Amino acid sequence: MLLARVAGTVVSSRKETRLEGLKFLLLEQLGIDNKPTGGYVVAADAVGAGVDEVVMYASGSSARQTEYTDQRPVDAVVMAIVDSWEVGGNDVWQK
Template sequence: MLIAKVVGSVWATQKEKGMENIKLLIVQPIKLSKEPVGNSLVAMDRIGAGVGETVLIAQGSPAQKLAVDKNAPIDAAVVGIIDSFEGE
């Protein structure tokens, strides 16, 4: 899992089967120091996260299992909105 900041949204009128009615967000992984790390990615969101929020991201098959259609081409999903965290 990754900790990330929501930095934008994606709108697509044409999507693959299984992705209908799925909200897509652009998220930027961050370090525990809250500094960006790595590349941003697109994640499906069913819990209602918004731009500026810190979220928990699942990737790969755990993310795909969250889609209604288990064959949907989902690679990342928002699985939690983080209220706070601390670390070194």
């Protein structure tokens, strides 16, 4: 998984039938130091994350292992909202 900040949302009215009801979040990837790495991904939302929240997302077939994304053509899913992470015993980020 990678850490990311929810930057915004993507809207689509014409899409594959199996995608109905899914919310697509635009994620800015974060480094271990909580700084943006410059990369992004669009992920389906499985936890009700809001803009600016820090989240974890899973990619590939693992992105389909949630109730919301099962058997749907999505390759990234937000599966957790992050409370905090620490490196070497020190909090790098706390909600």
